[in-house]
Amino acid sequence: MPQPIIRVRGLTKTYQRGGETLTVLDKLDLEMAEGGYYALMGPSGSGKTTLLNLIGGLDHSDGGELEVAGEVLSSLDGSALASWRAETIGFVFQGFNLLPVLTAVKNVELPLLLTPLSAKQRREQALRSLELVGLADRAHHLPKQLSGGQEQRVAIARAIATDPKIILADEPTGDLDRGSAGQVLDLLGRLNQEFKKTILMVTHDPVAAAHARSIVHLDKGRLGSIEHNRPLEAAGARS
Numbered sequence: 001m002p003q004p005i006i007r008v009r010g011l012t013k014t015y016q017r018g019g020e021t022l023t024v025l026d027k028l029d030l031e032m033a034e035g036g037y038y039a040l041m042g043p044s045g046s047g048k049t050t051l052l053n054l055i056g057g058l059d060h061s062d063g064g065e066l067e068v069a070g071e072v073l074s075s076l077d078g079s080a081l082a083s084w085r086a087e088t089i090g091f092v093f094q095g096f097n098l099l100p101v102l103t104a105v106k107n108v109e110l111p112l113l114l115t116p117l118s119a120k121q122r123r124e125q126a127l128r129s130l131e132l133v134g135l136a137d138r139a140h141h142l143p144k145q146l147s148g149g150q151e152q153r154v155a156i157a158r159a160i161a162t163d164p165k166i167i168l169a170d171e172p173t174g175d176l177d178r179g180s181a182g183q184v185l186d187l188l189g190r191l192n193q194e195f196k197k198t199i200l201m202v203t204h205d206p207v208a209a210a211h212a213r214s215i216v217h218l219d220k221g222r223l224g225s226i227e228h229n230r231p232l233e234a235a236g237a238r239s
Contacts, residue, residue: 149180
């Protein structure tokens with residue numbers, strides 16, 4: 001049985017707004033298995049993106065414990081956390097977040113600048129990542145020369161360039177038409193099944209969520225329920 005790669009215990013996160021304290025995560029308990037593919041769903045304000053940011057080390061909790069890929073994140077200082085994040089996490093955002101003045105391959109190379117790879121090795125690895133997402137022939141195109149679906153696939157290539165254990169995707173199909181969204185979801189499924197990447201995807205779209213193996217429902221910062229679409233050991237392709 002796969003071991004948990006994400007352990008959440010009593011996790012709490014609050015924000016101050018207009019003199020009022022808003023509790024976004026309320027003593028949340030949750031475990032996610034290594035090699036899993038999870039869709040995180042819930043109404044606006046339920047804490048989905050906040051949880052994603054905490055797991056990725058982009059934000060700090062106010063209480064509880066969060067262990068990701070064997071590291072208790074609260075025990076890492078700024079530089080150690082940045083190094084851990086670069087090695088462990090790949091991010092995919094709704095808005096692609098590509099630099100418009102850089103070609104596709106240069107965008108994919110960006111996270112590799114934090115590694116000890118030579119310039120030649122960075123370029124080769126970036127090209128391999130673009131080939132994996134089916135865009136080797138667009139390596140030298142600028143973002144404005146790509147479709148929205150192609151831009152998101154470049155963003156996924158950038159996310160996997162460092163060979164991370166976990167991919168965090170925040171509404172990765174939110175700005176795409178249904179056809180392009182399907183290509184992105186098929187690619188995420190392939191990364192999970194063939195390359196054993198653990199994927200956590202925030203989505204409002206039940207069609208997108210159906211591609212995941214498990215659907216985690218959050219409600220007011222707490223765990224509502226978990227639905228299992230497919231067992232981890234016997235997941236097959238889903239169109």
